[in-house]
Amino acid sequence: MALIAPARALVHPSFIEPELIITTSQPSGFMEAFAGGGLRVKIGPADKFVYVNRMDVRTQVAAQQASANLLPSATILLDYLQTATYLVRTRAEYSDLDTMDAGEWNVALPAAYRLASRQGIFQYIRTAALFGVNASNSEGLLNTPGATVVNLPPDIYGDTTMRTYDSGQLALFFLLQIQNAMTRMFMAGVPNRIVILGPQRILLQAQMTNIVQTTSYQRQGAGTATTAQVIKEVAGQFGYEVEFAFDDTLIGAGAAGADAVLLVVPEAIIASTPGVNTNEFATLSPTLQANTLQYADMAAPVEVTTPIVEGLDVTSRMRISSGWCIRSQAITVLSIPY
């Protein structure tokens, strides 16, 4: 696009503050929802798809006091999962005259274009992570087939929105979702990381404002702790590290216009017990300890700079996949009306 660095009318004498007011975009916490808290930088710049192979097993044994010869067998099955990758590109062109015009405003134009290009790509990676590049192909964490979808039920006073909901009951609601997620994955008692990703107006209210009201009976955090503190403390006592991450593109993205809040268990900790391990098969390696993945070819966009007539052309590019939940039990999509 263009650089708009106009001439300006100034009064002399005057002082121009050298530091600028730069538009700030929300630094989204969406990457927390992925295994390892970041992109999986593994693919090549030309790879069109990512495949993950999967192995399943069905077992049978016979048990008799004496030995018989007709025995059952185990069956091992292999299949694969896939997601598409997309090349995200953007272009910037400028000349030495543009650079001088920007310099009049104390702006280093090549650096400004570089960061602008990166921000465009990074914000699109966020879109791809949450909503998918092509939602109809089941891309994006929100579109995970088979994800658990929960609408916030009314509290005991009949309140249904974040602004009115009983703070203590909201903490119990979140703790129940954590409990259900861990139960689905047979990870009860296995210390793990849980990421709650949602809009600021939902989660910050849970962190700051929603102090658990006192009641005629004793309850966790009453009068002292907020909803989020109760969640973090109670879950933390059993080894679950709850992290809150913010992204306001989830506003209105839930069911019937409610705000969407993702409760994600990004890593699958393969639980095993010493000695007789009923999960022995899963100790075969290599095993992928990730539930949610977003692939990329580079950690940051590659820049290709080309001289053009009277200036430079800089394209930035990065190949990414959409957000991909390979084990759909790891995601709960909560719809919480504001």
Next chain:
Amino acid sequence: MATPVISFNPMQTTSTQTSFLLSSDGYVQGTFFDDPAIRYQLEGGVLSASATLPVWGGIPLSLAVPAINGTSGQPTALGSTVSIATTTAASQSGGIHAWSLFNQASAMIITPGSGVPVAGPGMSVNFARAGSGLRIALQLDAGLANSIVGGAPTQQVSWDFTNQAITTYSAGLGALPIIIESVSTTSRVVTYNSTTGAVTWNTQGPCAIVRI
């Protein structure tokens, strides 16, 4: 081949919804229990060029004796031509002569969103003939699992040629020439979507071990 027999949906993002199980106990439809005495009954054939449906493991097959070797090649090398059986009695056209199997069938194909290995027309199909004595896992009609338990291994059952599963005996369908050995309701069984052509696994389905 007019219409594709094997579903292919190249852009679909797929995920597993069943990678966490309480127990791995169960069977997999279309496989036989390893048996050093009769494993050599596993035979290879080729799916008829006129087949309009794919073949996966655990389906009754009708066999045709291959053409005589001649100057144009050796058709017998491919084995019997197989097609999906349409009736029970082996003496009738389309009757059951064999059962398709996944064992060693590593040339069968899976595609995105269609995770059950299948063979299309002209592809190799592994099977065991009825009477070979192998113990194979076949899909059961969901309502039948509990009623079979406790009954005689020789109890009469029929084959549902639409849903490709063992169903309640009816005189019209005829009795399957099998012996029922055991039943599981936590097995992997096959589901066919006739609209999309996708062949997928139901990972907690009913299955029986039968001796064919």
